[in-house]
Amino acid sequence: MNIVITGANRGLGYELTLAAAQRGHKIIAGIRSPQEAGKMGELVSRFPGQIEAVQLDVCDEESIARLAETLQAERKQVDAVINNAGILLGRGVAIEELPIEDVIRSFEVNLFGPMMVIKHLLPLMExxxxxxxxxxxxxxxxxxxAYGGDFPYAISKTAINMFSKQLKRYVKDRGIRVYAIHPGWIKTDMGGDRAPGDPAESANGIIDILEMKKEVDSESFFVNYKGEPMPI
Incomplete structure (x- = not known):
């Protein structure tokens, strides 16, 4: 299976890439810039021929279009897309003090990015x-x-849930499965050291969903990494 993973160089994205590679999949690992490759180079060497690290900035539609054009020219189909790239800004900031720039940036990364990725890669999916x-x-x-805080992050994630619901309906006749997935509160740069969850466990659960190893209600669109419905 050919899987495109955005934000693949760190945190959950790295663990998703590792979990998918361990199961024999081929991964197109999107990273914003070569300078941010981090441990990805080691992973590419560890799984030769399975992982291709590519420059992919989800806020730059040209970079997404270039990837799609390259895949099409190489006649590579896309079997799955994991829109993982995300940003958490304005944590704990009261609405009275909130920089609106943080809201705009959050929507650029957490919503507009995934929408542009699907815009260009959906035509490559059978x-x-x-x-x-x-x-x-x-x-x-x-x-x-809703808990009355983390305004940029929470609202942008509500929006990606809505987009997931719309996309699920849009591709229903093609049989493509679409889910918005809560990975749990996990120990990553975003989640922090206090987080109780293991990113590797979350990543493996998400790949289980991708591989249809977890039974997920066909009407659900917002689920956790175990495939269980989340409150909308």
Whole structure:
């Protein structure tokens, strides 16, 4: 299976790339710039022929279009997309003090980026339930459980949930599965050291969903990494 993973060089994205490679998949690992490759170079060497690290800035539509053009020229189909790249700004900042620039940037990365990725890569996906789009979301995006904080992050994740629901309906006739996935509160740069969750466990659960090893309600679109429905 050919899987495109954005934000693949660190945190959950790195663990997703590792988990997918360990299961024999081929990964197109999107990183914003070669200077940010980090441990990805070691992973590429560890799994020769399975991982291709590519420059991919989800806020730069030209870079996304270039990737799509390259894949098309190489006649490589895309079996799955994991929109993992994300940003957390304005944590704990009261609305009265909130820089609106943080809200704009959050939407650029957390919503507009995934939308542009799908815009350009969906034409490279054949139909069938073995194909999937997994958008990494958060419990913070639940409207019913809104907690009155982290405004840029939470609202942008609510938006990616809505996009996932719309996309699920849009590709229904093609059989492509679409989910917004809450990965849990995990120990990453974003989640922090206090987070109780293991990013490797979360990543493996998400790949299980991709591989249809977890039974997920066909009507659900917002689930956790175990495939369980999340409150909307």
């Amino acid at each position: 139909g069938g339930d073995s194909r999937s789009v997994l958008n990494i979301s958060s419990e913070a995006g639940s409207i019913s459980n």
